[in-house]
Amino acid sequence: MKEPLLYLCHRIPYPPNKGDKITTFNILKFLNKHYDLYVGCFIDDPLDNQYKARVADMCKACFFVDLNPKISKLKGLTAFGKGEPITLPYYRSSKMFDWVNKTIANHNIKKAFIYSGCMAQYVLTPETDHLYKVMQFADIDSDKWRQYANASNGIMSKIYMREYYTLADYEKYVAEQFSVSCFxxxxxxSLFRELVDEGIQVKVKTLSNGIDSDYFSPTEQSSLGEPFSIEDDNYIVFTGAMDYRPNIETVIWFSQQIWPNVVARCPNSKFYIVGSSPPKAVLELEKTQGIVVTxxxxxxxxxxxxxxxxVAPMLMxxxxxxxxxxxxxxxxPVMTSQRGVEGLENCSLDNLYVTDSEQEMIDWVCEKLNYPQSSAxxxxxxxxxxxxxxAKLTPLLDYLGDSRE
Known part of the structure; x- marks a missing residue:
């Protein structure tokens, strides 16, 4: 019989088709080998309801709360009267609080693994004070809002900067309350350790992402499910969730600043933007010669x-x-910016081209489009x-150990 573990994440960990869901799914798969998992999460896309059974197969019990983004944005406004980050009321649910408390009590749960700072609120209550808690922040989310503020003007810049300050304070509080905090x-x-007191620094650890190289393999069979002529097209590609601001800003910038120069030199080439939920601003990029938004x-x-x-020339x-x-x-072959490789440690490869120079980006892309496909x-x-x-998740077993420093 395996030890019970509470696992909370802010989005259903399936299908593994976008950044955080790729991570939370692989963590789910890994932890399922070692623990009886009790999983609580939100569903913010009605299409994901079909995957509840897939998640249920990988845990002892699971609980899903539907999240309507429009309603949650209104809930987020209550943060202004409480001095807290908008992120917290956005993901606050009485149903989730009730399920967490009952599940912990009914199954004698003593450990919790939390993915994303917004979910920490569910184990920062008197009922959960006894838990040994491990947090996966993934990245310093507050700094993302600082980047948003610097890239915006007027009232939105002020709102984003407020979120930066309040979320930064909250992240420090969570790290203080949790047994281990991972990035x-x-x-x-290292960046987060510089922001917190010495007593918290020793509890800050690294828990990296991996890659399913069996699934993402040039020899693995895959089939196209959409009516695009990719086998005939000469193209470069950007992939990612297109309702995520860093992705939106990057493809708009690339389409306006880099792509016109590329298509002038390679007139029959295309730029595929592949990802779910593209907003109007991204859809309108299809008006530009050679751009395809899937x-x-x-x-x-x-x-x-x-x-x-x-291409992944991330601006933020x-x-x-x-x-x-x-x-x-x-x-x-991949072309990215300095920001795009900030998380990759000791990676120096011929086929990973890193530059912030617009001209170098143009030249590199044109070179790839003008020659036969090369294998990296x-x-x-x-x-x-x-x-x-x-290999990347094995340290998590140590982080979830019983010893409390």
């Missing part, structure tokens, strides 16, 4: 395997970019050595 890279963990796709792998290269980012790992695993075997080999999920 996605050594760089991110929306949600069944499988991202065909778009990677047929591309000449992947925190942590490790899964889109880069996936492209590398598919043996695809060195990138995949490096990933297999350094980024298997089991």
């Amino acid at each position: 996605i890279s050594d760089t991110e963990a 929306g949600r796709v069944d499988d991202v792998r065909p778009y990677l395997s047929n591309a000449k290269a992947a 980012a925190r942590g490790i970019q899964n889109k880069i790992l996936e492209a590398m695993a598919m043996e695809l 075997k060195d990138a995949r080999a490096w990933l297999e050595r350094h980024y298997s999920w089991d």
Whole structure:
């Protein structure tokens, strides 16, 4: 009989088709080998209701709360009267509080693993004070809001800056209350240690992302589920959830500043933007010659395997970019910015091109489009050595140990 463990995450950990869900799914799969899992999460996309059974198969019990983004945004406004970050009321649910408390009591749960700071509120109550708690912040989320503020004007800049300050204070409080606080890279963990007192610094650890190199493999069979002519097109690709602001800002910037220069030199080429829920601003990019916005796709792998290269010139980012790992695993050359590789440790590869120069980006993309598809075997080999999920998640077992310092 395995030990019970409470596992909370802010979004259903399936399907593994976007950044956080890739991580939470692989953590779910890993922890299921070692614990009886009690999983609580939100569903913010009605299409994901079909996957409840898949999650249920991997845990002892699970609880799902529907989250309507429009209603949650209104709930978020209550933060202004309480001096707390908007993120907390956005994900606050009395149903989730009740389920957590009852589940802990009914199953004698003594440990909890929490993914995302917004879910920490459910184990910062008198009923959960006895728990041994491990937090996966992933990245310093508050700093993302600082980046948003610096990239915005007027009232939105002030709102984003307020979120930065309140969330930064909250992150420090959570780290103080939890037994262990994890970040996605050594760089991110070091940055957070600089923000907290010495007593908290020793509790800050690294818990990195991995990559399923069996699934993301150029030899693994995958099929196209959408009516695009990718086998005939000469294209580069950007992948990622398109309702995520860093992705939105990046593809808009690239489409306006880089792509016109590329298509002038490579007139028959295309730029595929692959990802779910693109807003109007991204959809309108299709008016530009050669740009294709796919929306949600069944499988991202065909778009990677047929591309000449992947681009991820992130303007704002925190942590490790899964889109880069996936492209590398598919043996695809990748071009990114300095921000895009901040979470990748000791990665120096011929087929991972890092630059913040617009002209260098243009030249690199044109070179890839003008020549036959090349295989970035060195990138995949490096990933297999350094980024298997089991290798990256094994430290979590130590972090969940019973010893309390």
